[in-house]
Amino acid sequence: MSQLAEFLATNQNKNVEELKELLRIPSISAQSEHKEDVQTAASWIADKLKNIGMEHVEVIQTEGHPIIYADWLHQENAPTVLVYGHYDVQPVDPVHLWETPPFEPTIRDEKIFARGATDDKGQLFLHIKAVESLLKSEGKLPVNVKFCIEGEEEIGSPHLPAYLTDNKEKLSCDVVVISDSDMWDKGVPAITYSLRGLCALEVSLHTANTDLHSGSYGGGVQNANHLLVQLLSSLHDTNGKVNVAHFYDDVVELTEFEKEQMKALGLDEEKVKESLGLTDLTGGEKDYSYAERISSRPTLEINGMWGGFQGEGTKTVIPNEAHAKITCRLVNNQQPKKIQELIKKHLEEFAPKGCTIKVSLQDTGNPFLTPIDSPMIQKAAEAYQNVYGKSPVYKREGGSIPIVSDFNQALNVPVVLMGFGLPGENLHAPNEHFHLENFNKGILTICSFFELIKK
Template sequence: MSQLSEFLSNKHHENVEELKELLQIPSISSLSEHKEDIQKAASWISNKLKNIGMEHVEIIQTKGHPIIYAEWIHHENAPTVLVYGHYDVQPVDPVHLWETPPFEPAIRDEKIFARGATDDKGQMFLHIKAVETLLESEGKLPVNIKFCIEGEEEIGSPNLPHFLSENKEKLTCDVVVISDSDMWDKGVPAITYSLRGLCALEVSINTANSDLHSGMFGGGVQNANHLLVQLLSSLHDVNGKVNVEHFYDDVEELTEFEKEQIKALGFDEEKLKKSLGLTDLTGGENNYPYPVRISSRPTLEINGLWGGFQGEGTKTVIPNEAHAKITCRLVHNQNPEKIQGLIKKHLEEHAPIGCTVKVSLGDTGNPFLTPIDSPMIQKAAEAYQNVYGKSPVYKREGGSIPIVSDFSHSLNAPVVLMGFGLPDENLHAPNEHFHLENFDKGILTICSFLELIEK
């Protein structure tokens, strides 16, 4: 590794300048005015893959934004690694909070600031650079490599699942590697082995055929806002447990090893409360510790409420309709569609007298879990040890990346989440950045992983 480290040290400036080029492209997938920028980013990555020696490089158009595919298949008996990443980014609002323009990459305090720096252009680019480093220094790769890089992750990857199901033979591999997560702390690597799934619903309550005057009808007819609050309050008990029947049927308790891992990570409750401006951390199932609640337990959250008069001043009406948006974060073994059905049934069966209830089902995403003792997970842990001098911690992530489960199921291959971001790098927020220490060490770690799984 020392020779590779020296090689990368000499190429550091050149590598960072190339990353800057990619970060300058405003490839915002959710805004139609950036459609040309999406194509430009796809072309930039495609050309880079060709230049480093990847073969059969394609820009595959979809109904939305393009997918980039490339491969280097030269070993008959060696494992094949499929690298997934995304080149699209979040919008930049509010712009006035950025210290430097979001698409003019700037380096401050050994960090590169730009939209997409850590999510996910910077981390995805580590894999391209690792392949380039090995090909330039060794003349070959220790394993076979495929790339699948999309431009729609930030809008839910609507076209990638179909691409996976239609191209299983093309994408066949022994392991899928994704760098779109974070480390535990500076200098402390982490392997995320679990992601929560999700499902969404919207509930609407209707009473009379119009809003009514509160002086003429107040006290005599039902108020849709009151009934909605009554209905929503039935979803949880006083300790934060979800009251929906069978909601927890498929939830597994953590193993003793997992519980010990969480304890070993340490948790400073007072520090978190101070940073959030809170006086306590109650919420969710209060009989579980906070780190468990936010990563390993399912949730049901009310994300939005509206009904009645919303404008300035007072309007004395009794609203005839009220609405709420609900999302759940789900854990391993829970089925999003099943949970949607259970919540819908609960809301309909608990409808207050004097109203009609309509429940609309929204997006879903499956949870994901890879066993910690998986051979590929252990090779990744060894690679982190080689470069960072520390074994990684194993953590469950409270968020969702639904496409991870799609890769696992469609390709029947283990998925390894090798993150190199840090929790405080402002992904999705102003002043997003990526620590350059992890830029170089990330490339080295990926090189080490590829060499380890050759054996």
């Protein structure tokens, strides 16, 4: 057994107990009553980084929650790795669905249950433990390491992009490594090489200057709900394609290699239908497979609609206003702000007679893609192979982590997403957990990656 493996085996229980300490802190960034708890979590991580031997540790205050920086820079001829993670967590509602309290970490069936266990305290902690294990077992790191850890990821990272832009030299590195994603399955590692971007809009439609009595005016005046349904129906054609002019202009089709990789994942559509209680999976563009539609194709979704009377019983009114929320998942090369403007233009042009509309542009996040044949991606794949005995699969993630693109653009270096969570670990949901099998293996994989890229 190597010194590193022996050190990890000896300290396994201690490492898990330390993770429990971090998980006990209710660092919910979205709720003002937990502002001090978020600060406590930042201080806890900063102290831990100092204790393991990291240097220049800072807790940087923002107008929101703190950013933590630390570094170890003693390998002159080796590359520098910047590790990103976040210590804030999602709210815990509905509490009654938790089998054990969300901030009292509990181990059941070789899993640790707590809010933040997999998203992202558990996965972030792997990197802290990897650095500690190497420093204590070997006295040094094979590469230079920097940490940039935030407390606002769950509320959209409002202050980190400016920090990245203002501190390019301080954060300069050869690769950014992030563990805030998942593996394909138990024992099957995965590298996420693409994330979809995001943009959001809200449309409000108005007709008369007040709600009207349907007996007095029905059949004679426009109904805001009817007009909004008509307008929203114009956004897609009968094959599920987005019907907004120029929406697809910048979309890059998958390469044949990528299509082969996607097929190799063996996504079981029947299992998906069964798990969701559906009879078919026919959403989106009909000319693409289900796997492509949920990962490599852009979407436009109506997330919410409201207008008119919604209380108990009946109220015979003709509503004078109706509203809808829209979001798009965007793929590499699409520009969120450009897409927002295209949709806004479409809604204004297709607005039915007899109404006025107002379209407000809301959040955006850029898509991200790293080529599969990138040297850093291949070193990460080799590290997974060394520890799990299996090459990772390559997958496109349908969701969005906008800060990934921010790192890529601000620092102009590759970003490697090395996830150690598993599907079904209930991130953002009650009974969130993290499989302890991937706790030690994750630490070893990160250490292997550091060793491999020093060459």
